[in-house]
Amino acid sequence: MTVPLRHFLVGLTLLGGALLVGIGLVVDAVPGLGGLVHVHLLLVGWVCVTIMGAMTQFVPVWSGTTLRSRRLASAQLALVVGGLVGFAAALALGRLHWLAGFGAVMLCGFWAFVYNVGRTLATVEEFDVTERRFAVALGFFVVLTVLGVLLAADLGSALLARVGVSHAGVRGAHVTLAVFGAVLTTIYGALYQLGTMFTQTELRGIDHRFRAVEEVGHPVGVVALAAGRLVGAPTLARVGASLILVAALGFAVVLARRLSEMRVERTPMHTRYAVVALALAAWVATAAPAWLRSPTAPEHVLGGPGSAPLLLLGVVGSVILGTLYHVVPFVVWVERYSDRLGFEAVPMVDDLYDDRLAAADGALLFAGTALVVAADLLAGASGTTLGGGARGPALAGTSLVTLGVAVFATNALSVIRRHSPGTLTRVALGRFGARRGLGGDEVDESDGEAST
Template sequence: MGAIPAGVETDAGPPTAIPLRHFLVGLGFLLAGAAVGVLSSLGVLPGAAPLAHVHLLLAGWVCVTILGAMTQFVPVWSGTTLYSRRLSRVQLWTVTGGLAGLVGCLLGSYYAWLPVFGGVLLLGFWIFVYNVGRTLLSVRPWDVTERHFALALGFFLVVTAFGLVLAVGYTRPVLADLPVSRSGLRDAHATLAVFGAVLTTVFGALYQLGTMFTQSDLHGVDIPLQRIEEIGYPIGVVLLASGRLFEAALVARVGGVLVALGVASLGLVLGRRLVETAVEWNPMLRRYAVAALAMVLWTVLAVPAWIADPLDPAATFGAAGTAHLLLFGIVGFVVAGTLYHVIPFIVWVDRYSDRLGFESVPMIDDLYDDRLARIDLAALVVGCGLLVLAEALPAPILGSRTTALLLFAGSVSTVGFALFAGNLFLTIRRHASGGTPSAEGQGGSEFN
């Protein structure tokens, strides 16, 4: 793989410290979420541990990573300037503080404080939406990635507003005079968070990354598949969330089918890019391959379940027992694969780009430990597979062994995530001679 993909203007991005700090904080949330998941399976954590687990992984690792990635690469891809560097710093610490407080309240059962920290969390995400939104407004016309990102920003606005209402609802009957139930609002919130904000962002990025880093172009059946996803998927998310919010099964059913078709379409497009890749396989592409397979398998299971009953709480994330297939197998592997390129890429640009042509410099894929990358991939595939198996098999088959299998699968996954995070952290430590790049530098800057 080349040092820098052709056509990418790295000088357009903000200082490299900004996205790197997002990624490091996100990795911290990842490890905390994995640990909470293991301890929760043992039943030793107080309060709403499963809810804390989900928020640490989704709002913490995945969304904080999205914040850093969009802040860095929207200006790079779009050839413009980030609207405000100061806001990009504020968004990180506001989201981090709000989420840490929210998780603490959930674990400690301090529900009276949930609206406070929920409000801080909302503020952080809205600062991000404003900053990236203003950046995108300066770009015309939008390509497929930018259109996905704009839709994702809208989903972030709505899902955080729903989340704040749910947080307030722990102490006040805010839904008493509204035509929706708490369960309907909760299901709509989860739908918009995962299928709206997160997956829409992921899909938009994959159109860019899947072609750029396989050095292949969309062609043939890819074009109609892209149209199905780009048009049908966001409509499906809105219909599925609305149907769940107002408990309208027919609306949710139509939306669910459109969402599933969109996921399958993107999975097939990504799979075709990987089959036709012109570059050597690397940690990024291997994890994308796992995600592409998971997309197709998840769709096959989700469609009949959502046609039967899209309002079933067990089917919030597809067929009953496939939540880990969606959240771990698709979202987790895409984010992990992307970070295996993005973090070394940012470090390379800051440390080595100005030396290119004057001295021998390493390639991007030389910055991390490939052996550790292979080990963490094996651990994550095994852990994910066992979690999916434990979740999908009927209780009578496993019986009392369910808890043991979940604990083992969670432990293997935690080891994989620890190796993954450690590999990337060591990449920064080894090649940034002292930690994250300075806040003022871009390429060739000094390091703290």
């Protein structure tokens, strides 16, 4: 149980670093290639590390099987985070010749994750809708990390020019496979499971048609868009972009229908999932004009003005924080209270966190995201990065998002501190903090013995 919690705690720490770098970028206080530092801390440090922790814990649970190796699950985190910290430092200090080495370390961490979860999925006889998307996402992780190392090597030695491939083309393919391939495919797969389970509803009628369109259209669209950007083929990229947009809009409708038919009491998780449906539809509206006009343009990698914050904060951020509002208390509840059920009064999972803090961080994150989107739209209208009146809203929005994340982290950490049998140090550091696990038992990290 400590494995996913350790990933989540480290991910939140790196998210805080990404947001502080974001504020520094607004006020021109970040040295070196600060924009790349910000993006990698956000996407690799928070999003991907959280996905790694969630998959490592819940793929075995959903699939009714056993995790291949707990040692690999611990090693993947150390490799990815160690490589990322070195990578970010090299970017900030301008030591570009270090990038390929640290990028290779991250690649090893991601491939350990892919191998571990892939071998776990291989024991399943027949994949369901979630498992199919997770398997596709693992494939995207393999390819995008290779492209990432090539980009890192090119920054330090102009490698790509010698093989006749443009840096911009490889970068466009890398970002496409990362954001839309690995991350968004994982999110779709998880929400098909979580969206029905936590609303106590089932897909019906038109939901199945939208799901079929998304299941084929999204991965095919990702491959086409990435390939079109890699080789500079606008028509191929435009076809891929269109498929991704149609799939996203269909998925937004499915999620909204599940929430509208919800049969349980609303929680912070449901509220954030509602934001996801709204933000995903808004992202389609802002990305479609730019992608249909010029899908290979570097400035359109995530869409048009306003698209990037809608996708990264409104969709990806809301999914992760909303899901963690159930996952973190659930993991702690299972360890602390599940064996007491029926023998004494125990709290419910949703009783472990503070409702007032959840409402506060939700309001801060929503308002902050709206301001960042507005700033991006203003910057797009003025034709500059933060021109015109965009700097003020951008700074205010990033500050509100940072404060909202701090409130969320306080709420989540208080769950672990007040209810977990283990200390925060033990959870965060594992065997380096203590030789005992979350429940107080000796840690057994031998292969193939992880508890589901």
